[in-house]
Amino acid sequence: MEALVRSYGKGLTAVFAGLVALWIILMIVVPQVTMIDRAFTYQDRGGETAMLAIEIDRAYTKRFQLEQQVQRAQNAADAEPGASAPSVSAPSATPSIGAPAATTPSAGGLPQPSAGGAANQEIDVEALEAEIATLTAKIEELESQEDLSSGEAGMKATYSLKNFTTMSGIHFQIFVMTLLYAFCVTILSFLICYPVAFVIATTTNRNRLALMMLGLVIPYAINELLRIFSWIMILEKNGILNTFLNFIGIIDIDAGEGIRFVASNGAVFTVMVYAYVLFMVFPIYNTIDTLDKNQIEAARDLGASAWKIHTRVVIPHAKPGIAVGSIMTFMLSAGSIAVPEIVGRGLHPDWFSQLIYRRFFEADSWNQGSAYSLALLIACIVFIFATMAIFKVGIRDIAK
Template identity: 70%
Template structure:
């Protein structure tokens, strides 16, 4: 601290320290602590509140269909060519809290035997508008009940492990498979990046080294999402790769043939390796670059094979860089949402990061989403510890 004061003065030093403390506390510690706390708060959403939500959804669906029928009738000028339901008004039913097994027509929407050819008559239009008014009244009433129920007893919160223990077997399987996928990406990334890092560290020509580094860095001048979408353009059924196969006569795209590469996790692995390659290359390169090249020459002079030179000389020296690269690649892969969500969405097995996103923003279950996030965080921390144990490196070695 005294050295900082001598270099920058008291004012700038206080500003730097204040910004660092605000960053650590405000952007790291507080959000993480809050997320961990929410992970252990279980929200009981069962009972009457859940039934009310189901009934409200059903009424909204019915209302939407009626509104679409009215718009279709206006647009077609009285002729849709589709069987039309009878839109005669029905008595207002009492709100039912029994969930519908399906989207069955409401009492006033039974099929009309003579409605196959025309649009909406004036009577049917009046009936539809009356039914929409009834639905609006029912929805307002049920939403008021839902608000009351949620405030009083519908959303009971308590500290427990239920957010973790209620994780379904399917979600547990996705969690385990995501860790395996991230491990596969890490291993593949190492196998690709180690030769590149070794070649860069032992390259004699500065010009060639510069060209290699520029070639590695230039793709990162493009936004990550654009890089992912560029791979989608390559791997899709109508993409560049299938176009190349078509040009070579392997397939006929005009006949509808083509490989849908995005329908597998292999495509996701490819995109992730491309996206995170620098996080593996540079740590390994930095450590190999500090190796005394005379050790490699001495091993060659003593008759060591290429395999032994790497396993006995280079890799032991590069262990801190390999550990850092593995940690960063694994963490980024396990938590990635863009690649698995964009590349062949719905065509390959889900990743756990997609489940976390859905818990937060689709199911509106932030506490369970926090629990899923904490589970992934714990798994990643465990990987870091195991990784450091395997490579026999400590924090000091990694920081060098």
């Protein structure tokens, strides 16, 4: 602070300090406090509200089936202008709103009328439209009841650990596997980035150094989403990699032998390593660059092998950079939503970040989404302290 006062004066220093404090409060403190409050606030959505939601869903399903029957009857009438009044085959027993309709799932995920039972009775379109109108009125009545019930449920919100303890077994498994996936991405990033960082830090040719730096930085001038989609174009079944394998005769795309690389977490790991490579390379490079290169030469003169030079000289000196790179890569990987959501969506196991997204924006359960987010944040904080303990570095060492 004293250096800032000497450089900019008390007025500008106060402005800088105020802006930083405002940024910390608005962008870090307030969102985190809100998330913690929501995570421990439990809203009971069971009982009457849940039953109303089920009935509304069944009514919508039944209305959709009837609308499809009307549409098919009208299409049949249009196809045969001389035909009599349109009618359609339907099951003899019409399920009530409160009971599930006999349906079988279609390829698109929408329910279709069951093919079983006595399905030869003819029902007029007018009768179907009358039933649709009745269902519409019933849906409106049920939704108004649901609004009142939801309002009452919201008033009874209490502080509890239920948002955490009600996590299903499959969600907990995804949580643990996501941490393992992020750890794998971190290890892969280190194995790839350490040699690159060492070569860059020890090169004496300025032109080569400039070219290597440009090779690392230039791809990041492109938007992250575009880089992710470019990898999809490479790894998809009809992508560049399969085209190359087809060209050299390993597979035959025309015979359907293309390999869908995106249907595995390996593709997600690959894209993540590429997306976060700079966060591992530069911290390691910065620490190796401060190493006295005479120590490496002395180790070589004393007959040390390359393995011993790295394990006894370079890596011990680069521990703060490795720790920073590992922490940043792990946290970015564990919290990434773009890569697992875009790369082979539905073809590889889910990541916990996808579950958090669905809790917030699909299930409209912000409290449980906050609980999931807080659990992931705590896991990342534990990883940070574990990494610092393993590499025996402190906050000051990392700051350097």
